[in-house]
Amino acid sequence: MRRAPTILHLDMDAFFAAAEQAAKPSLRGKPVVVGGIGPRGVVSTASYEARVFGVRSAMPTAQARRLCPNAAYLSPRFSVYRQVSDSVMQLLHALSPLVEPLSLDEAFVDLEAGGVAADSAAARAVGEQLRRDIRAVTGLTGSVGLAGAKMLAKIASEAAKPDGLRIIEPGTERELLAPMTVRTLPGVGPATAEALRRAGITTVAETAEAGEAELVRLLGRAHGAGLYAMALGRDDRPVVAERDAKSVSVEDTFEVDLTDRTRVRNELVRLAERCVQRLRAAGRSGRTVVIKVRNYDFSTLTRSETLRGPTDDPAVVREAAVRLLDLVDTTGGVRLLGVGVSGLADFTQEDLFAQLATEQEAAEAAQQARGAAVAGEEQGGAEPEEERPRRWHPGLDVVHDEYGAGWVQGSGVGRVTVRFEQPWSAPGRVRTFAVDDPALRPGEPLPLVGGAPEPDPVRGGAGPATGGEGEASAMAGGPMSGAGGPDPDALESDGPGAGRVEPRRTEAICREPGSQKAERPGPDRPEAHRQDLVRPESGWAGASGEGEPVEGRGSSGPSEISAPGEACRGS
DNA sequence: TCTGGGGTCCTAGGACCC
DNA sequence: TCTGGGGTCCTAGGACCC
Numbered sequence: 001m002r003r004a005p006t007i008l009h010l011d012m013d014a015f016f017a018a019a020e021q022a023a024k025p026s027l028r029g030k031p032v033v034v035g036g037i038g039p040r041g042v043v044s045t046a047s048y049e050a051r052v053f054g055v056r057s058a059m060p061t062a063q064a065r066r067l068c069p070n071a072a073y074l075s076p077r078f079s080v081y082r083q084v085s086d087s088v089m090q091l092l093h094a095l096s097p098l099v100e101p102l103s104l105d106e107a108f109v110d111l112e113a114g115g116v117a118a119d120s121a122a123a124r125a126v127g128e129q130l131r132r133d134i135r136a137v138t139g140l141t142g143s144v145g146l147a148g149a150k151m152l153a154k155i156a157s158e159a160a161k162p163d164g165l166r167i168i169e170p171g172t173e174r175e176l177l178a179p180m181t182v183r184t185l186p187g188v189g190p191a192t193a194e195a196l197r198r199a200g201i202t203t204v205a206e207t208a209e210a211g212e213a214e215l216v217r218l219l220g221r222a223h224g225a226g227l228y229a230m231a232l233g234r235d236d237r238p239v240v241a242e243r244d245a246k247s248v249s250v251e252d253t254f255e256v257d258l259t260d261r262t263r264v265r266n267e268l269v270r271l272a273e274r275c276v277q278r279l280r281a282a283g284r285s286g287r288t289v290v291i292k293v294r295n296y297d298f299s300t301l302t303r304s305e306t307l308r309g310p311t312d313d314p315a316v317v318r319e320a321a322v323r324l325l326d327l328v329d330t331t332g333g334v335r336l337l338g339v340g341v342s343g344l345a346d347f348t349q350e351d352l353f354a355q356l357a358t359e360q361e362a363a364e365a366a367q368q369a370r371g372a373a374v375a376g377e378e379q380g381g382a383e384p385e386e387e388r389p390r391r392w393h394p395g396l397d398v399v400h401d402e403y404g405a406g407w408v409q410g411s412g413v414g415r416v417t418v419r420f421e422q423p424w425s426a427p428g429r430v431r432t433f434a435v436d437d438p439a440l441r442p443g444e445p446l447p448l449v450g451g452a453p454e455p456d457p458v459r460g461g462a463g464p465a466t467g468g469e470g471e472a473s474a475m476a477g478g479p480m481s482g483a484g485g486p487d488p489d490a491l492e493s494d495g496p497g498a499g500r501v502e503p504r505r506t507e508a509i510c511r512e513p514g515s516q517k518a519e520r521p522g523p524d525r526p527e528a529h530r531q532d533l534v535r536p537e538s539g540w541a542g543a544s545g546e547g548e549p550v551e552g553r554g555s556s557g558p559s560e561i562s563a564p565g566e567a568c569r570g571s
Numbered sequence: 572t573c574t575g576g577g578g579t580c581c582t583a584g585g586a587c588c589c
Numbered sequence: 590t591c592t593g594g595g596g597t598c599c600t601a602g603g604a605c606c607c
Binding site for chain 2: 044
Binding site: 576577578579581583584586587588 | 594595596597598599600601602603604605606607
């Protein structure tokens with residue numbers, strides 16, 4: 001515990017949702033929910049406008065839709081968030097060599113080690129400047145906590161949200177923490193809180209009064225002792241720059257439980273290969289292979305096997321995974337499968353000959369596969385590689401030959417609805433195309449700031465905002481390009497600036513006393529991941545396209561999203 | 572309401588060794 | 590003949606975090 005508040009914790013505000021609002025002008029000031037779009041999806045991040053309606057991180061998306069049917073529901077675009085995160089982390093590294101990232105949107109910084117602040121006033125100045133810099137570089141807001149210990153800095157940034165800065169002065173922490181719920185302390189989740197509650201402990205003060213011995217008795221050695229220290233405001237953990245990953249894993253939840261044993265096996269093999277790809281990309285190898293199986297009833301089990309030495313050989317991992325699967329009863333249905341590797345090393349100890357042998361095998365197998373393909377023996381699965389995605393996820397970046405850059409607002413019943421706008425443009429308008437319209441293809445994410453209004457990608461055509469080009473195509477039939485006539489969607493779309501609300505205003509609405517802190521999991525849990533796990537045949541697109549205000553149907557998109565307090569109320 | 576994906580750390584029991 | 594401790598490794602599960 002230091003005598004000056006020189007440990008800084010930065011937490012970006014509603015990170016994923018804020019990034020989407022920055023990228024999509026028509027969504028600014030509107031409720032936005034980023035997360036899994038499928039029937040089993042959960043919310044990663046809700047914008048502050050969506051939180052007004054009770055939408056929270058980790059909530060099933062289906063429940064969020066009931067609470068706030070008019071929000072924009074978007075799949076995460078991790079490449080964009082990573083890019084923004086990198087530029088934020090760069091700003092942090094300018095302050096100190098000791099930067100400890102906790103996730104894409106969160107990090108500790110040791111200001112003392114950086115020599116940029118030795119007292120409270122200096123720390124505040126650094127924190128405020130950092131917030132300005134983040135805004136200038138990314139267009140997004142972040143909240144800063146400053147204290148003499150990590151735990152307190154994190155509590156401070158939470159209290160500062162959104163778009164604020166808070167200092168906990170060393171010496172004041174016990175008084176400050178005393179009345180707070182024990183859930184405030186890191187490491188206290190639902191189970192620990194319940195165990196403590198049964199012992200009559202609900203506040204931090206009561207936790208401290210209970211004493212270390214009692215807490216150890218209730219919670220076990222490590223957890224009890226750690227919690228006792230935290231309750232006293234004691235936390236000596238240093239800011240640690242880089243930590244090597246200890247495991248790599250991938251998992252998929254299926255839209256419909258898998259019952260066919262062969263299918264389960266095939267999916268597991270796919271996962272094993274994906275896992276090894278990630279392992280190799282990280283330049284690592286591992287010794288323990290783990291599989292995870294979640295059953296139809298949500299019961300979950302793991303099976304693991306430790307090899308004689310570390311490997312990054314897909315065949316070795318795949319075979320271990322399949323062996324482990326043989327130990328598991330999957331009758332009744334499998335909801336989720338996962339494959340992981342732990343016991344990571346930086347190199348492989350497998351003997352060179354074995355390595356060469358498997359590579360040769362793989363080469364031969366590939367050769368055979370090619371032969372089979374040529375002979376026309378391949379069945380259905382491997383259709384020729386198309387440039388278009390199998391599904392048009394809401395939020396996906398696209399480019400249209402005629403209308404330029406935009407993003408998918410929704411899709412279904414053979415159509416895809418696109419809003420043509422860029423981060424620096426006015427809110428754009430919506431057009432609907434056939435899903436197989438050849439003029440429409442996936443596009444690169446655009447930078448959130450500094451994107452020069454590029455020359456119009458449309459050769460000789462008017463820009464997307466000019467209007468009058470007519471409907472591109474429509475209806476479930478094939479592409480009907482270039483027909484004239486006004487675009488009905490365009491007529492109903494936002495004019496420039498319409499419906500624009502300064503984000504700050506609605507954030508303020510959300511900032512009701514106590515409304516944030518009482519809630520766990522916290523308001524920002526953007527570390528969720530691929531939600532687009534739907535297997536091709538299960539087809540969420542039809543489901544989501546039908547009757548979803550944001551995701552489909554021409555004009556009823558975000559352009560018609562009402563301000564918070566109007567539309568979403570009482571549905 | 573029906574529960575994602577990617578991680579970390581801890582506990583506990585059994586095997587095995589000294 | 591009945592019963593040591595301690596250490597390490599492996600496996601399984603659970604809590605927690607974002």
